[in-house]
Amino acid sequence: MTAIVQNKLPPEMCGETHLPGMAPALAHDWLRVDDAYEQQMRRRIELLDHKRADVLWMDPAALGAAQEVLDAALAILPAMGFSVAGDYVICPDGRRVAINPDHPLLTMGYLVQEDICLMQKRGDAHVLVGAVLCFPASWRLAEKAGKPLIGIHAPVPEYDAQLAKRVQRLFDGVRDGQPLWRYNRLWYDDPELHQPRSATAPRRISPDQSAAPFIRSERQCVVRMPQTDAVVFSIHTFVVHA
Structure with missing residues (x-):
């Protein structure tokens, strides 16, 4: 697989911000197309075709929610260079993707660069009920499926009970039509986008992270x-040279 390394990060992602320090986004701006679209989509298709069990999962009870996510995406894709016609979509790279309402997260995986994690409130916490996760940053979907927010972030040392409460309030408070966004910054020796790693074998991080050749940043x-x-x-x- 050819490494997918972009020239630079978007300007708004060149500072430092951490959860729960999030900022408001425009209603449609939770999906984007950038200059890596064609290359990233080739990698996503490869993973969805050959490692689907590793990158796609959904609780059957979440089908209605997943269908709503797909419908929301289809409503905004035409402004991003897609053509939506009946039961298929023409993508910016020329591919024709069938809209499969029975497999909405799979359809999303073939359409957009974004990984999509679907959360629903169960009891007092939002739980991961489905995801298409082709580009994990050192975690595995199989280990997080069906878990609440604090379980998804374990064993991140900084994610203590107090921060978990703040993040839960954020998920409770986000409003329809008013998305929130943040970004992180991670240093990697390898530009590969698909970086699954078990929580039982966490990635070893050098004390001098900035010495790594690549920056991986997630919007x-x-x-x-x-x-x-x-x-x-x-x-x-995004993956760029450090």
């Missing part, structure tokens, strides 16, 4: 779905 959006009240956590990944 993360939190989006409320109005009908099912589900929350989407979308992740757009």
Whole structure:
């Protein structure tokens, strides 16, 4: 697989920000197309075709929420260079993708660069009920499926009970039509986008992270779905030379 390394990060992602320090985004701006679209989509298609069990999962009870996410995406894609016609979509790279309402997250995986994590409130916490996760940053979907927010972030040392409460309030408070966004910054020796890693074998990080040759940055959006009240956590990944 050819390394996908972009020239630079978007200007708004060149500072430092951390959860829960999020900023408001425009209603449609939880999906983007950038100059790496064609290359990233080739990698996504490869993973969805050959490693689907590793990158796609959904609780059957979440089908309605996933269908709403797909419908929301289809409504904004035409402004991003897509053509939506009946039961298929023509993508910016010329591909024709069938709209499969029975497999909405799979359809999303073939359409957009973003990984999509679908969260629904169960009890007092939002739980991961489905995801298409082709580009994980050192975590595995199989280990996080069905878990609440604090379980998804374990074993991140900084994610203590107090921060977990603040993040839960954020997920509770995000409003329909008013997405929130943040970004992170990680240093990697390898530009590969697909970086699954078990929580039992965490990535070893050098004390001098900035010595690594690549910066991996994720633009993360939190989006409320109005009908099912589900929350989407979308992740757009960039890899640039450090």
